[in-house]
Amino acid sequence: MSSDRVGMMEFFHVTPAASGLHVTPDSAMRVSAVFACVQRIAGAVASLPLQQYERREGERELVDNPPLWWLLNEQPCARFTAASSWEQSLCGMLLRGDGFVYLRRNRIGDVKEMVPLPWDGVSPRRVTTDDSDRLNYSISDVRTWGCDQDDMLHFPGFGFNGLRGMSVIQWAARNAAGGAMAMDEYSGKFFAGGAHPSIVLETSGKMSDTLQEQTRNAFAARYSGIANAHRLPLILTEGIKATNLSVSAEDSQLLEARKFGVIDIARAFGVPPHMIGETSASTSWGSGIESMNRGFVQYTLETHLQRIEQELNRKLFRTAKYFLRFDRDAMLESDSDGQAKYYRAAAGGPGSGPGWMAIDEIRKKKNLKPMGGDSAKIYFPPNKPVSAKPEDPKNEP
Structure with missing residues (x-):
């Protein structure tokens, strides 16, 4: 295969694995392990709400009802929900190296829509001048147009080289995905043949070529395939014997190989x-x-969240005053035991020391009404009075 063809295949992420099968992002997603990994990471990011904060005098405060909340958490554009938009962006980033979202602004520069774009419809291009080094994007999605990097959310994967990120499938999991695809195909053929190992039909007599062909075809027609598996008893005449030639799928360690592939x-x-x-x-x-x-x-989710947050902050605000952050605490929603331990420590109390969240703040996270009074205050242990009794051994020097 020529080097030009190899380079072109790698650019479009169509590269042969060691198994000989060509692995693409689409074909790799037919492997259940790849599908599950992408689904877990993309689903975890999509499930986290994005909150806007404001920096004030060295502290950060949560912004109530920010203008971008609806686009980031509910509906970025008419065709997508926020969850499906994040999932598409993460799929592009994990499988192909980059996820793209176009920022459609009004005349005064406010973002009105955030439109997810297909990976193969966006081509980044480096543009340099004497005083700048930026990216421009050529977009082909129903129509063709271009935009500056300020109007494109570009979520690259690990190994971003200033133009594109590295695809997990292309760089790290190509051979593993190709091996899994090959084993899936082998298993399918194995069971399509009725899950029978190879059989040798032998006889002590002499058979003509025509009779051999007829016997072989008759045996295959009656006993091979899923429809015939375990349906009819095997009856051989004229002194013909059936001998098992090959080992079973388990003996050939197919199951162990598939497990390692996962x-x-x-x-x-x-x-x-x-x-x-x-x-x-x-x-x-x-x-x-x-x-x-x-x-x-x-070690996995946090790196993706950091890259996404930094890209959102520099493209949406262009100032350090405001910033967006995923609510990591939302990961505790399905873990009742972990959630209870976390909030118990956050509220503080006797035996736990000072808290860092008021009861009403915890109730707000659980969509409950505030109670006011002491529930709105953060707990601090009261000062312990010092005993003046001389007989108290704790007061002795």
Whole structure:
């Protein structure tokens, strides 16, 4: 294969794996492990609400009813909900290296719509002058137009080179995805043949070529395929014997190879295997799983959230006064035990020390009405009175 053709195939993310199969983002998504990894990461980001803050005198305050809230959390444009928009952007970033969202502004520069764009419809181009080095984007989506980088949210994956990011499928999981595709195809053919291993029909007598062909075809027509599996008893005449020639799928370690492929794909995406259904490598269902969940949030999800937040802040505000941040606490919504421990520590109290959240702040996060009074105050332990009794040994020097 020529180097030009290889380069073109890599540009369009159509590259052959070691298995010989051509792996594309679309074909890779037919592998259940790839689909599950992308779904877990994209779904986690899409489930987190975006909140706007304002910096005031070295502190940050949550902005009530910010103008961009509806676009970021409910409906960025007429065709998409916020969740589906984030999922498309994350799919582009993970599978192809970049996610793109066009910012449609009004005449005074306010953002009115945020339109997700397909990866293959956007071509970034570097434009340099004596005093600037920027990106322009050529867009082909129903119609063709161009825009400056200020009007394009560009969410690159790991390894951004100033033009495009690195695709997980192209760089880290190509061979693993190709191997999984090959094993899926082999398994399909194995079961399509009735899950029978190869059979040798042997006889002590001599058979003509015509009789051999007829016997072979008759045997295949009657006993191969899903429709014939376990339907009719095997009857052989004229001294013919059937001998098992090949090993079973389990003996050839197909199942073990597929299991390793799942773990390899999960490793490339940074997703703990148990989150996509592979639990054989987990040490326990107790603290081990909890630690892996925290690792997923800290080492995988957090990097994606940081890149998205930085891109949103520099394109939407262009000032340090305002900034957007995903509400990480929302990850606790489905973990009642973890949520209870977190809020108990946040509220503080006897035996827990000072708190950092008032009860009413916690109630607000749970969509409950504030109670006012002491519930609106952050708990601080009262000062303990010092005993003046000389007989108290604690007061002795």
